[in-house]
Amino acid sequence: MFGEIGVLLAFIGVGLIIFSRVRQLPFTRTGWAVLGAGALIAAVGSALVVIPAGQAGVVFSALRGVRPTTLGEGIHFVTPAVDSVIPYDVRLQELTLSRIGEDGRGADESIQARSKEGLGITADVTVQFRVKREEAALLHKELGPNYITTVIRPQVRSKVRDGVGQFNAADLISTQRAALEGQITQSLREVFERNHLELVGVLLRELRIPESVAKAIEEKQTAEQQVAVERNRLQQANIAAQRKVVEARAESDAAIARAEGESRALSLRGKALKENPEIIQLTVAEKLSPGIQTVMLPSDGNFLMDVGSLTRARSSQP
Structure with a gap:
């Protein structure tokens, strides 16, 4: 900017000098003064370089080639007529490879690939990246401004x-899309690092497969889902059957335990009756009406039982 102003003033000074000599006017000194000021401003301006925000300046010296130091934002001094500054954008940039112009007037830059089983897949991809500011000089030296x-x-x-070729088509359009995106990101990051670039992200905008293949995959997935539903139902039925078996076994064990308990109780009761036969008489007496004091029991010989004495005898036992 300053250089342009200086050149303009120099031209004005030359014009004043010529005009004054032709017209014989007293403006010659003024012309020389303007010419000198313009030359001075142009010289100073050519030594000043302003790097805008979001850019980095790579200095190329006619004597030493590309300087390793990159100029940051702001005003910098360079050697006039020797150094030239090449600006590089270091802000976030995007490169999109996709179908451009659905009406057919644009170029189709989508990527044609093949899946693991050989099916054709079309991918639309957006890559976000930026130039590393501190390595812009190396980028210019090795690749130049056309690095994209x-x-x-x-x-x-x-x-x-390469990434699409590692997956089946059915997986790519269903569950493995994120895995493919991650694999592409990892592969590209290594390449970008070697070339003084920073990879910010890879976005798979769209994955397209032939309609016939997509329909076949959809039918296959529907069938697999139905099989999974039936398998789930069978598992639930097996679980229910096992639960019933466990419940029946538990009921059987409980019945056996009750029977064993009753058998043991009867055995103990029979043993007690055998050792204490008077318990039978006492039990019979307790079952009879309290008003009956004497009963006749059948046996080998008839005899009378005094219920009152049995009751009193039981009451007197400690």
């Missing part, structure tokens, strides 16, 4: 094709 055309675009196409 020479490195980024072909590498994105290559890594996407």
